[in-house]
Amino acid sequence: MKLLRHGFLALALGCLPLAASAQNAQRPLRILVPFSAGGASDTYTRIAALKITEQTGRPIVVENRTGAGGRIAWETAAKSAPDGTTAALIDATYPMLPGLYEKLPWDVAGDLVPAAMICATPFVVVVGAESKFGSLAALIAEARSRPGKLNFGSAGIGSVNHVVSELFKLNARVDLTHIPYKGMSDASVALQAGQIDLIIAASPTALGPIKGGKARGLAVSTAQRSAAFPGVPTAAEQGVDYVVTNWFGFAFPKGTTKDAIDSLRNDVVRALAAPDVREKLAAQGAEPSNFTPEEFARFLKEDTRRWTELIRASGIKVE
Numbered sequence: 326m327k328l329l330r331h332g333f334l335a336l337a338l339g340c341l342p343l344a345a346s347a348q349n350a351q352r353p354l355r356i357l358v359p360f361s362a363g364g365a366s367d368t369y370t371r372i373a374a375l376k377i378t379e380q381t382g383r384p385i386v387v388e389n390r391t392g393a394g395g396r397i398a399w400e401t402a403a404k405s406a407p408d409g410t411t412a413a414l415i416d417a418t419y420p421m422l423p424g425l426y427e428k429l430p431w432d433v434a435g436d437l438v439p440a441a442m443i444c445a446t447p448f449v450v451v452v453g454a455e456s457k458f459g460s461l462a463a464l465i466a467e468a469r470s471r472p473g474k475l476n477f478g479s480a481g482i483g484s485v486n487h488v489v490s491e492l493f494k495l496n497a498r499v500d501l502t503h504i505p506y507k508g509m510s511d512a513s514v515a516l517q518a519g520q521i522d523l524i525i526a527a528s529p530t531a532l533g534p535i536k537g538g539k540a541r542g543l544a545v546s547t548a549q550r551s552a553a554f555p556g557v558p559t560a561a562e563q564g565v566d567y568v569v570t571n572w573f574g575f576a577f578p579k580g581t582t583k584d585a586i587d588s589l590r591n592d593v594v595r596a597l598a599a600p601d602v603r604e605k606l607a608a609q610g611a612e613p614s615n616f617t618p619e620e621f622a623r624f625l626k627e628d629t630r631r632w633t634e635l636i637r638a639s640g641i642k643v644e
Contacts (some may be wrong), residue, residue, distance in 0.1 A: 333611030359395030424636030442574035478512030553610030
């Protein structure tokens with residue numbers, strides 16, 4: 326998955342068209358976040374929203390519409406009026422939906438139109454502080470010698486952590502047993518208590534335990550090392566083709582005007598260029614994006630294809 330190219334913000338930000346932004350500046354925008362306050366999706370949404378309001382004066386209301394693994398918020402947004410006043414936060418979970426569910430009450434491919442990606446973060450292969458595994462190679466060697474004996478935790482069957490862990494199993498050619506939890510915080514606690522062998526966690530989840538000495542990172546999933554985990558090598562450096570990111574962005578209901586879509590994208594790019602925003606993102610290992618809406622749409626299409634194939638091949642079933 327090639328995401329590095331979207332991490333370099335355009336230098337000529339002053340050339341971004343301001344007319345559309347000016348037209349939308351006084352129209353309040355509601356952004357539906359499908360997950361609870363304090364999580365990565367909520368955090369990155371609010372970082373961007375606050376800076377956009379500061380820079381443009383546009384009121385933005387962030388509404389946490391939780392439930393059903395994000396499907397409640399996404400269906401609500403997809404069925405909202407396409408007048409440019411309602412958007413949704415979509416993340417790496419979104420393109421996994423067609424593989425996980427046979428039927429959905431909206432069209433994942435067409436009813437939400439990508440507008441602006443905020444950032445992408447690495448996943449981190451994490452073991453407990455007392456784990457005997459000092460490297461990814463050691464963990465893989467043990468897993469190959471004892472198929473199914475090592476286990477990994479996730480936020481539940483079909484969660485993004487579960488799916489990306491299945492990709493790791495495939496690419497590392499190992500057999501690991503899945504232990505689902507109610508959330509990644511529970512899985513992280515279990516890891517620290519020595520109840521499971523590893524987790525593959527998004528960088529905001531992994532950062533605290535690793536910095537606090539309660540866990541140890543063995544690999545990051547990006548093509549290059551992460552500034553937030555300078556001492557943790559990439560999986561690729563250790564011989565495993567495992568490049569995948571957790572990403573976050575905004576989408577509008579189908580039928581929203583191009584002006585409204587471009588306006589939000591330009592506002593997001595300008596917000597991400599602010600030094601204080603870049604500092605906040607970097608502290609969490611997040612890489613800002615400058616995808617155009619068209620690039621974001623192509624990326625989402627490819628991500629959907631990739632995850633649908635993996636989920637079906639892995640036999641993941643969500644009840």
